[in-house]
Amino acid sequence: MPLRRKLTVLALLAVIGVMTTLVSYSVTLYRLFCEVTGANGTTQRVASDDATVSARKVTVFFDTNVAPGMPWRFIPLQRKIVTHLGEQTPVFFEAQNISDRPIVGHATFNVTPSKAGIYFKKIECFCFTEERLDPHQTVQMPVVFFVDPKIATDPDARDVDQITLSYTFFPSARPKGAEDLSRFTTGPANPELGGRLFAQNCSACHELDRAKVGPPLASVIGRTAGTVPGYPYSPALARSGIVWTPATLEKWLAGPQADVPGALMPMAIANPVERRDIIAYLQSLPRTSSAAAPEAKPPG
Numbered sequence: 001m002p003l004r005r006k007l008t009v010l011a012l013l014a015v016i017g018v019m020t021t022l023v024s025y026s027v028t029l030y031r032l033f034c035e036v037t038g039a040n041g042t043t044q045r046v047a048s049d050d051a052t053v054s055a056r057k058v059t060v061f062f063d064t065n066v067a068p069g070m071p072w073r074f075i076p077l078q079r080k081i082v083t084h085l086g087e088q089t090p091v092f093f094e095a096q097n098i099s100d101r102p103i104v105g106h107a108t109f110n111v112t113p114s115k116a117g118i119y120f121k122k123i124e125c126f127c128f129t130e131e132r133l134d135p136h137q138t139v140q141m142p143v144v145f146f147v148d149p150k151i152a153t154d155p156d157a158r159d160v161d162q163i164t165l166s167y168t169f170f171p172s173a174r175p176k177g178a179e180d181l182s183r184f185t186t187g188p189a190n191p192e193l194g195g196r197l198f199a200q201n202c203s204a205c206h207e208l209d210r211a212k213v214g215p216p217l218a219s220v221i222g223r224t225a226g227t228v229p230g231y232p233y234s235p236a237l238a239r240s241g242i243v244w245t246p247a248t249l250e251k252w253l254a255g256p257q258a259d260v261p262g263a264l265m266p267m268a269i270a271n272p273v274e275r276r277d278i279i280a281y282l283q284s285l286p287r288t289s290s291a292a293a294p295e296a297k298p299p300g
């Protein structure tokens with residue numbers, strides 16, 4: 001039906017127009033979203049202005065220790081990460097109480113070389129508070145940091161291109177009123193952190209509103225897998241019949257090839273907390289585009 005096709009094309013063009021506008025305002029929208037939802041850490045967010053992210057990169061290494069007599073296992077979930085100066089970067093650590101009683105710990109941190117210390121800014125960290133872990137409990141804890149771009153103009157420190165962040169957990173001297181570390185694992189999802197994790201783990205291949213290496217993801221919640229018009233899906237995903245919900249996304253992100261044998265997404269997110277927050281971020285995206293996409297598709 002040619003008339004119908006023409007209408008479809010017009011509808012698609014309209015959608016693309018709206019998308020382009022959305023993309024050009026996405027930074028503003030994202031900030032507005034953070035303001036409206038009052039997402040975590042807003043007050044401490046020192047440099048949320050993207051204009052301050054510099055092209056210069058720095059490699060940050062992570063190191064963890066426990067004090068003698070502290071019955072915790074404590075490891076970084078990444079050994080190092082390369083980030084831009086000014087870029088708010090999420091990383092994860094894992095702690096496990098290997099004793100039979102609840103333990104309250106307090107983390108101290110140390111940055112080397114020490115001249116980089118004043119430029120190392122943490123926005124979210126378990127090191128701000130006394131933290132309790134129940135017997136044999138394991139938690140994954142986020143730290144969000146950035147390296148202040150001012151380091152590049154400090155004659156003493158501007159040569160620094162490698163920084164080590166080192167944490168040590170001690171038995172707490174003031175265990176009263178400690179926070180429960182399990183809040184990071186079982187507490188509410190954090191879509192703001194999810195947005196940063198998306199930028200870090202997904203944006204190399206996925207944009208929100210247009211196809212890149214992978215299909216666009218702005219309206220993925222509620223969509224049937226493999227149905228963005230024009231995107232060259234693997235036959236496996238295209239005929240999977242999966243509808244993307246938080247539960248199906250959880251399974252997919254944990255292991256796309258195990259979930260859909262023959263699927264072509266070459267990565268997985270091993271940490272369940274990261275998966276939860278990335279999915280919360282996808283859920284938090286404006287729904288206008290998701291309403292438009294299925295209607296604009298030709299029938300059949």
Ligand code: HEC
Nearest residue numbers: 201202205213214215225226227233234237263264265267
């Ligand atoms: C290295 C590239 C790459 C990365 C990184 C990547 N993806 Fe993908 N993704 C793909 C490709 C390619 C496909 C299409 C797979 C197919 O056709 O089998 C895909 C498909 C998907 C789909 C199915 C979409 C649809 O329309 O059915 C979802 C959902 C998805 N990715 C989410 C994510 C999320 C969330 C992340 C980050 C945690 C991520 N991807 C990271 C390449 C990537």
